[in-house]
Structure formats: structure tokens, C-alpha cells
Amino acid sequence: MAKSSKYISFDAAGKLVSDEATAPEAPEAEGALKSAVSYALDAIAEAAGSLPDTAAALIGAKAPGTPEDPEEAVLHVARHVRSTIGDDFAVSPEMRAAKPRALVIASAKNARAFVVPMEAAGLDVVFATVDNRSLDGFARRTLPTYNLGLTTPQVSADLLMGNIYTVLSAAKACGASLIFLDSATAPLAEDRYFLRHAAKRGLRVFAPAFEGTMRMGWVELLTAEGDGACSVPSEAPWEEGAAPTVDDDEGPTHWRRCHKCKLFFDKQEMIDEGHRCPACGTLQRLRSDERIAATVDAGSFEEWNAQMPDSNPLDFPGYPEKIADQRERSGLEEAVCTGRATIAGLPVAIGVMESGFFMGSMGHVVGEKVAALIDRAIEERLPVVVFCASGGARMQEGLISLMQMAKVSCAVERLSQAKLPFITVLTDPTTGGVTASFAMQGDIVLAEPNALIGFAGQRVIRDTIKQELPEGFQTAEFALEHGLIDAIVERSQMRSVLAQLLALHAPADDPTRIVTYHSVMDALSVGAGAYGSVDVAPEAREENERLGAEEEAGFLRNLAEAVPVVGEFIGKPEEGEEADAADRRELERHARREARKSGISGEVEAGSAWESVQIARNVHRPTARRYIEGIVEGFIELHGDRAFADDGAILAGLGWISGHPVTVIAQEKGVNLTDRVARNFGCPQPEGYRKSLRLMREAQKFGRPILCLVDTQGAFCGTEAEERGQGNAIADNLVFMAGLTVPVVSVLLGEGGSGGALALAVGNRVAMQEHAVYSVLSPEGFASILWKDRSRAPEAAQAMKMDAASVLACGVIDAVLSEGEGPAHENPDEAVAAVRDYVREAYKELADLSPEELVRQRQERFAQF
Structure with missing residues (x-):
């Protein structure tokens, strides 16, 4: 039973005899609703029938010309209902006028049990059905029914039977003043929005006091005190042109239609659900005013180019009229809204496209507004965020519409x-x-979960090349997997993520402001207007540089709440994740299997290269992920090579x-066996190196230093890697790193194997951990090539001088x-601290x-070798 419900009781005459506090308790029984009072069906019928204006007041039809006389009014409304819904019911108008009508939402197994006692109590009973299959054959032939609608792949019978709008519409259409549910635990019985709307319309809702039987009476479900109708001011029209059929005077203020399942829901309920459909879970499309309100600082938005001249380059018949109709129905001027705002105090030029206006299609005005937004941002030195x-x-x-693609692309260039950041949200x-x-x-490039993202429409693909499309095709998740976007961000975290990204891209040469991770998080926590400029006095700059050392213990404060990206945010792992015994045993078994395959046996000499x-x-x-957690604040992982895939062996992103x-x-090798398999044991594919190259280019564009953490036995060698250009990808990294105009610091954490490691080690500063190794090839491969004997790998390791001390001696x-008192895996915190201190100093x-x-x-550093 809904916590927001309470119970009341009437006597046989329908008079309220007590409230919840003084009513006699229902007898104790198995499955009883505790503290509920109940009453019989005849009391309900008499109470409803004793009110002469029941039909006129509760049907909600408001029949035109209703007489003043109560009895005549009842007959008049009954005739109006009959003319509205036809002869679906085998009951005369006089009987309908004399009996209160009850809409029953019940399963097929309960329908027979309900009809006899309800009709005996003087109720005119109508049973809700779905596709006329909700009741058994007998019931469909003998009982008056009202069909709630047709099921679809998105909408099941249960969803229709439990949808507030559908049931209220049915009650109105069939003239019901009472609604009976067959269980006190039915979805509608526990839905405060349903009870609120029913109460507003004068509909009384009942459920059995005891599960499985009506003999012990019924309870009336009411909204709790203080849970009255909630007004949600909005000028939003009905989506997709749909018109309300329940209480038209409420209009769009209270109802919103899901674009996926097509059901209507209480607007406040959708807001409370995070703008997700309560039935199918689909994230709902937002209007620009809703998107702006959820994203920018309150009161900071200033609209630009609200109106622009329309264009009809083809003199397309009826197009101006369609534009006018779209404006009238949607309340929008065009398919994009642009302007200036702040997010956590950080200025931004922002554009929000409108799917509710011509489905967000891009014509001349849309292209012109987006291009004008970008040009004004250049003029005012602002970053640009566009919600697409x-x-x-x-x-x-x-063709003029096609040209907008080129126009806006020129503006983006x-x-x-101008070295200003451009962030898009799909x-x-x-x-x-x-x-x-x-x-x-x-x-x-960010995206919301499950967003449809693609070039050619799915119907076009099917019709053109007759190709069956895979599950999840053209979703945000599909795009992430194929390397096309940087991250998927939950809507609730979008403001925070955008604030951090804007701060990370803030101009480094602005002498009037210090922007840090903590300053942005503080601004987000206390709201708009809290963020301000900070004078950069010498002592302030020194204090800023000491930030990490002084707050080492709390270095990742509030990260989980700050910028979680769906499945992609790298923060601290779950407590005990890396220490999980099962994961450790599985990793150890795998390592032993690999050692046996090598054919290498014998004791490992202490202090030898082979021991390293x-x-x-x-x-x-500890893998690279652990070091990122201990060194980098507010880390946001970015994904993909924008062409083929996202390689888990390369973990990359932005932070402080x-x-x-x-x-x-x-x-990144992975923290357990499952993770290692997903990350290919830290052996990057070509797309991994292309991802790193993409981020290096972005770092150079905005003057941001680069930290590379190296830990790989080598680049992945396989047919598919060669087909996709493994050598080309590594070569592109090397030549680009050679010309980087920003500081590059590289640290070898574990294995540094061949060109796969060097592709991230062309740095201004390069260091190795005490027990890391660096070599032209694995010792097994070296021994196999030179001596045709893999078992001589320990000898090869010594010959190659691959331990850290020998590599340092070579320059x-x-x-x-x-790494501290022992190897890094014995004291990871000390190992992480040593790397952190080196990186800061470098x-x-x-x-x-x-x-x-x-x-x-x-270049001089590497020219000496």
C-alpha cells in the first residue's frame, strides 16, 4: 500500500462515520492491511448513489445543457455518455442513471469473482480490457468492457492497465465515478500521482482490504495530507501534436507524452524520475528552456539572435504555413536556441537544438544561428557548447539546407x-x-545514455541495402564502443562534467583568474554567483602549486559525486576491488600457466635483471589506474579514435x-583477469595509439602538459592489428611527440616493451620505477631470435641491460x-607518492x-643516442 494513502469508512447509508484515528480496526487476518478500516460494497454503492449530482460531477463529461433538477441531470448525463461511447454496454440509460458506474481494473482470474457481488450491491460494472484479451472468453461475452488500447512492442498489457492517463481517460469515457483495483499492491494503488489526479476529478478509488478476498471489505485509497495537486508551470505544447482527453483545461501543465512508448504521464512524475519515462525508462527529450535551466547558472542566460528572417529557397508549397504552424504548436521560434551563459561561473556560448520543432531539422535559419553563435564566441573569446x-x-x-553543413563547419574551423574549445553533447x-x-x-564529444546517433536512418539502411541491423545499433553506447564519441554522461551529471571540462580548457594565459578542480566543485556546490576571479599574487601561485602535497590524504575528495561518466569514469575502485581474493587467485593461476608455457625454470637470482x-x-x-587515482584530481576519461573503436589498453583523459x-x-593492463582480457593485457591496438595521438593534438591546441604512464610488454601483434596499420599508428605517435610544443613527462611503471612503449615515451623527462624494465623486445623474444631458445630469457634480460639501474647508466x-621498502605491490601508496612527486617536480x-x-x-635528448 502506498505510504501516501490513508483509509476512511462509511456506514451502510454512505455517511462518514469516523476517520482513521477513531475507526474500528479491521479483523486480524492473513494478508490484512494493518490499521485499515473497511466497508462493504453496498455501502460504497449507496454512498455514491445518494449524491444526486454524482454522475454529472464525477463523470467529468460536463454534458452541455445539463438541467438544474438533479434527477433530470443524471438522466441527461447518462444520455450524453451513451451518445459519446455508443452501445458498448448491455445496460439501459435508466439503469446507468440509477446506478453508480464502477470501472474495474482486474486480472482475468478476478473478473468473475468481482461481477456478482458488485452488481448485487447496485453498481454498474465496466471491466477494463487490453486488446480485448484481458478477460477470459466467458467474461468478454457476458460483461460490459472498455478497451484501454492496443499493446505494442514497447507497451505491454500491464503497462496500459497501470498507466494513470489511460485509466483516467477510460473512467471519463465510460462515465465511471468509482474505480476498483483487484489488489492493494497493484501499481496504481501505490501511485500517489494516480490517487492525486483521481481525487482532483472526484473519482473514488478502492482496493480489497485483504488480499485474495472481497468478503472482508474494501478500503478507499486517498492521497495523504499535503499531497494535493501540484502545478508545474509550463508553456510546453503537447508533443507530436497530441491533444489531451482528460481535463483539457489542464493541458500540457500536467501531462507529457513519452516519445518512445507513446503513453502519457504526469509531468511532475517524469521530472521526479529524472526525465525518464516511468513505464519504459526512456530518457525524455528536453526543450531548450528546460535544458538551459538544468545546465547553466540561474539567471545567467542571455539569448542571441532570437529571431532571424525565414527562408524558402525552393518556394516549396505550404512551407511558410508549416513554419507558422510549428511556431504556434511548439511555442518555439526555430529548431535551435543560442546565447551566452555561465556554468559554475565559467562563461560559455551555448546552443540548444529543439527536437520539438521540425524534429530539429537543419535549415538556413538553424545553420545561420549556430554559425553566428560561434563567430560571436570568437569575438568575445568564449568556449562553445552545443546540445545537438x-x-x-x-x-x-x-540544397540550401545541405550547405548549412559546410557553413557551420567553416565556423568550427x-x-x-582561435584556440577556443568546442564541446558537443549528442x-x-x-x-x-x-x-x-x-x-x-x-x-x-559527449552523449546522453541511449541517444540515437547516426548518419543514415535505420529505415533508409534497411530499404537501401536490405541489411539487418545489430542490437543496439546507432545508440550512444554503440558509438562509444566504436570509438566515435568521448564519453556517455548521465543527465544529472552533465552540468558538473561541463563545468570541469570548461575549467580544464580555460585560457592558461589569463592572469586574472586561477581555476582549479576544487574552485569549480565549490562553485557547483553552492550555486550560481559563488565563482569569482582570484588575483594571482606570487604567494597565491605558490600556494596553488603546493595544493596536492598539502592535501594528499584527501586528493580525490568528492570525485564520485563530481564527474561520474556512465561506466567510464575513473575514480577509486570499490572497496577491496583490487584485493579481492578470487581475482588474485585467478590472476596468479594465469601467471603460472604463462610461466609454464615459457619453459623457463630455476631460481631467480636476487638483484638480477630477470628478477626485475x-x-x-x-x-x-599496481597498474596505471592506481597511479592516476593518486596523482590526478577530477580525472575524466575520454574514449575512442573517432574512426574505428575504443582500445581499453590505452586509458586517457583530462584532470588536474x-x-x-x-x-x-x-x-592499462587491468586490475583483474576479466579486466585484463578486456584491455588486452595492456597491449595496445592501432586504435589505442590513434586515441593517444588525438588527445596529444588536443593538448597541444590548448597548451596543456601531457603525462604518459608506460606499462606494456609491447604493441599487440596480430593479423587485425597489421590490417589496421599498427606500424603506421606507432610511427604517427613518434613523429607528433617529437614536435609537441607542450611539456611531456613519461614514467615507466612496469614493463616497457619495444616500440609499443616508446610510442608514449618521447618525453622531455623520462623516468622508470625501481623495478620497471625497458627493452627493445621481451627477453623471451630476444632469446628466441638470437639463440633460438626461449628458456634463455633470464640470460637475455641481463644481456639487454633492461633493469632500471642499467637503463639509467645508458642515459x-x-x-x-x-618504490619504497619493497616492490610497488607491497607498498603501493609509497610507490604512487614517489611518481607523483617526480611528475610535479618535472x-x-x-x-x-x-x-x-x-x-x-x-629532440636533442633523443639525438644523442
Whole structure:
């Protein structure tokens, strides 16, 4: 039973005899509703029938010309209902006028049990059905019914029977003043929105006091005190042109239609559900005013170019009239709204597309407004965020619509040349020409969960090439898996994620403001207007640089609440995740199997290079993820090569080190066997290196330092990797890193194997952990090639001088980092702290070098070998 419900009791005459506090308790029985009072069906019928205006007041039909006389009014309304719904009921108008009508929402097994006692009590009973299959054959032939509708793949019979709007519409259509549910635990019985709407319409709702029987009486379900009608002011029209059929005077203020299952729901309920459909769970499309209210600081939005001249380049018949009709129905001017705002105090130029206006199609006005938004952002030195939602080009404008793709792309290129960030958010749907232009041109491309994202429509694909499409095709999750977007962000976290991304891309040369992870989080926590400029006095800058060291214990404060990205956010793992005994045993078994395959046996000599190899490969050694958690604040993982896939062996994203934005690129082996398999045991594919290259380019564009964490036995070698250009991908990384104009610090955490490791190690500073190894090839491969004997791997490790001390002596690295009292897997916190301190110090040393000096220093460093 709903917690918001209470119970009342009437006597046989229908008079209220007591309230909940003084009513006699129902007898104790199995399954009884505790503290509920109940009353018989005849009391309900008499109470309802004793009110002469029951039919006129409760039917909700408001029949025109209703007489003043109560009895005549009842007959008049009955005739009006008959003319409205036809002869569906085998009951005369006089009987309908004399008997209160009850709409019964019951399962087929309960229908027979309900009809006899209800009719005997003087109720005119109507049973709700779905597809005329909700009742058995006997019931369908003998009982008056009202069909709630047809089921669809998205809408089951249970969803229709439990939908507030559908049931209220049925009650109105069939003239019911009472609604009976066959269980006190039915969805509608526990739905405060249903009870609220029923009470507002004068409908009384009942359920059995005891499960499985009506003999012990019925209870009336009412909303709790203070749970009255809730007004949600809105100018929003009915979506997709649908018109309300329940209480038209409420209009769109209280109802919203799900675009997926097509059912109507209480608008406040959808808001309370996070704008998800209560039935099918689909994330609902937002209007621009709703999106702006949920994203930017209150009162900060200033609209730009609210109105622009319309265009009809093809003189398409009826197009101007369609535009006018769209404006009248939607209350919108065009398919995009643009302007200036702040998010956590950070200024931004923002555009929000409107799927409710011509399905967000891009015509001349849309292209012009987006291009004008970008050009004004360039003029005012603002970052740009655009929420995309579009069905594609606007057909009525023909080739001129197509040209908008090029127009906006030219504007995006101008924004890029101005070194200003462009962030796009793909919402449902983002398709066609918008997908093929600015939606996918962002420096960062985010998406909402389950959003439809694609170029060609699914129907077009099926009709054109007769191809069956895979499950989940053209969803945000599909795009993430195939490397096309950076991340999926829950709507509730979008404001926070955008604030962090704007802060991470804030101009580094602005001398009037210090932007840090904590300053942004503080601004988000206390609301708009809390964020302010900070003078950069020398002592303030020094304090900012000491931030991490002074707050080491709380370095990841509030990360879980700050920027979680659906399934993609890298924060602290679940408590005990890495220490899980089952995971450890499975990793150890796998390591033993691999060791047996190698054919290498014998004792490992203490202090030897081969011992370092074994330690570097230890399955409990902390991976790159652990180091990111201990070094980087507010880390947001970015995904994909924007062309083929997302490679889990490369873990990359943005965050803060000592209050400064950084790009982090790491080779990640995985924390357990399942994770290692998913990440290919840290052996990157070509798309992994192309992902790292993409992030390096973005870092250089915005002058952001780069941290590379190396831990791989080598790039993946396989047919598919060769087909996709493994050598090309590594080569592209090497040549681009050679010319990077930002500081690059690389640290080898474990294994550094061949070109797969070097692809992330062309740095201004390169260091190794004490027990890491670095070599041209694995010792097994070296022994196999030179001596045709893999079992001589320990000898090969010594010959290659691959341990950290030997590599330092060769001058290949700048420092060996202590792992503490023992190897890193025995004291991970000490190992992480040593890497963190080295990275901070390295960045301080490189901070005063110009871009040209950074390139020269890096190239001279490698020219000496």
C-alpha cells in the first residue's frame, strides 16, 4: 500500500462515520492491511448513489445543457455518455442513471469473482480490457468492457492497465465515478500521482482490504495530507501534436507524452524520475528552456539572435504555413536556441537544438544561428557548447539546407584557429547532416545514455541495402564502443562534467583568474554567483602549486559525486576491488600457466635483471589506474579514435595535477583477469595509439602538459592489428611527440616493451620505477631470435641491460624512482607518492621553457643516442 494513502469508512447509508484515528480496526487476518478500516460494497454503492449530482460531477463529461433538477441531470448525463461511447454496454440509460458506474481494473482470474457481488450491491460494472484479451472468453461475452488500447512492442498489457492517463481517460469515457483495483499492491494503488489526479476529478478509488478476498471489505485509497495537486508551470505544447482527453483545461501543465512508448504521464512524475519515462525508462527529450535551466547558472542566460528572417529557397508549397504552424504548436521560434551563459561561473556560448520543432531539422535559419553563435564566441573569446538534436537536413529547403553543413563547419574551423574549445553533447536523436558536420567536430564529444546517433536512418539502411541491423545499433553506447564519441554522461551529471571540462580548457594565459578542480566543485556546490576571479599574487601561485602535497590524504575528495561518466569514469575502485581474493587467485593461476608455457625454470637470482622482469610482471603490481587515482584530481576519461573503436589498453583523459590541467595517457593492463582480457593485457591496438595521438593534438591546441604512464610488454601483434596499420599508428605517435610544443613527462611503471612503449615515451623527462624494465623486445623474444631458445630469457634480460639501474647508466632515462621498502605491490601508496612527486617536480622544471625550447630540448635528448 502506498505510504501516501490513508483509509476512511462509511456506514451502510454512505455517511462518514469516523476517520482513521477513531475507526474500528479491521479483523486480524492473513494478508490484512494493518490499521485499515473497511466497508462493504453496498455501502460504497449507496454512498455514491445518494449524491444526486454524482454522475454529472464525477463523470467529468460536463454534458452541455445539463438541467438544474438533479434527477433530470443524471438522466441527461447518462444520455450524453451513451451518445459519446455508443452501445458498448448491455445496460439501459435508466439503469446507468440509477446506478453508480464502477470501472474495474482486474486480472482475468478476478473478473468473475468481482461481477456478482458488485452488481448485487447496485453498481454498474465496466471491466477494463487490453486488446480485448484481458478477460477470459466467458467474461468478454457476458460483461460490459472498455478497451484501454492496443499493446505494442514497447507497451505491454500491464503497462496500459497501470498507466494513470489511460485509466483516467477510460473512467471519463465510460462515465465511471468509482474505480476498483483487484489488489492493494497493484501499481496504481501505490501511485500517489494516480490517487492525486483521481481525487482532483472526484473519482473514488478502492482496493480489497485483504488480499485474495472481497468478503472482508474494501478500503478507499486517498492521497495523504499535503499531497494535493501540484502545478508545474509550463508553456510546453503537447508533443507530436497530441491533444489531451482528460481535463483539457489542464493541458500540457500536467501531462507529457513519452516519445518512445507513446503513453502519457504526469509531468511532475517524469521530472521526479529524472526525465525518464516511468513505464519504459526512456530518457525524455528536453526543450531548450528546460535544458538551459538544468545546465547553466540561474539567471545567467542571455539569448542571441532570437529571431532571424525565414527562408524558402525552393518556394516549396505550404512551407511558410508549416513554419507558422510549428511556431504556434511548439511555442518555439526555430529548431535551435543560442546565447551566452555561465556554468559554475565559467562563461560559455551555448546552443540548444529543439527536437520539438521540425524534429530539429537543419535549415538556413538553424545553420545561420549556430554559425553566428560561434563567430560571436570568437569575438568575445568564449568556449562553445552545443546540445545537438536533429533529424537531419530540412527537406523543404533542398540544397540550401545541405550547405548549412559546410557553413557551420567553416565556423568550427575558425573557432579552432582561435584556440577556443568546442564541446558537443549528442542527445536523442542526432542524425543526418548534423551528425555529419558540427555534432562530431567537437574537441570533446559527449552523449546522453541511449541517444540515437547516426548518419543514415535505420529505415533508409534497411530499404537501401536490405541489411539487418545489430542490437543496439546507432545508440550512444554503440558509438562509444566504436570509438566515435568521448564519453556517455548521465543527465544529472552533465552540468558538473561541463563545468570541469570548461575549467580544464580555460585560457592558461589569463592572469586574472586561477581555476582549479576544487574552485569549480565549490562553485557547483553552492550555486550560481559563488565563482569569482582570484588575483594571482606570487604567494597565491605558490600556494596553488603546493595544493596536492598539502592535501594528499584527501586528493580525490568528492570525485564520485563530481564527474561520474556512465561506466567510464575513473575514480577509486570499490572497496577491496583490487584485493579481492578470487581475482588474485585467478590472476596468479594465469601467471603460472604463462610461466609454464615459457619453459623457463630455476631460481631467480636476487638483484638480477630477470628478477626485475618478474617483479614488473607481478599480477599484484599496481597498474596505471592506481597511479592516476593518486596523482590526478577530477580525472575524466575520454574514449575512442573517432574512426574505428575504443582500445581499453590505452586509458586517457583530462584532470588536474597540483591545480594545473593536464592530459593523461596511460597503458592499462587491468586490475583483474576479466579486466585484463578486456584491455588486452595492456597491449595496445592501432586504435589505442590513434586515441593517444588525438588527445596529444588536443593538448597541444590548448597548451596543456601531457603525462604518459608506460606499462606494456609491447604493441599487440596480430593479423587485425597489421590490417589496421599498427606500424603506421606507432610511427604517427613518434613523429607528433617529437614536435609537441607542450611539456611531456613519461614514467615507466612496469614493463616497457619495444616500440609499443616508446610510442608514449618521447618525453622531455623520462623516468622508470625501481623495478620497471625497458627493452627493445621481451627477453623471451630476444632469446628466441638470437639463440633460438626461449628458456634463455633470464640470460637475455641481463644481456639487454633492461633493469632500471642499467637503463639509467645508458642515459636513456633521467631518473629511477624508489618504490619504497619493497616492490610497488607491497607498498603501493609509497610507490604512487614517489611518481607523483617526480611528475610535479618535472613540470615545475619545464614550466619556464618556451614551446620552441621544449621541442629543441626533447629532440636533442633523443639525438644523442
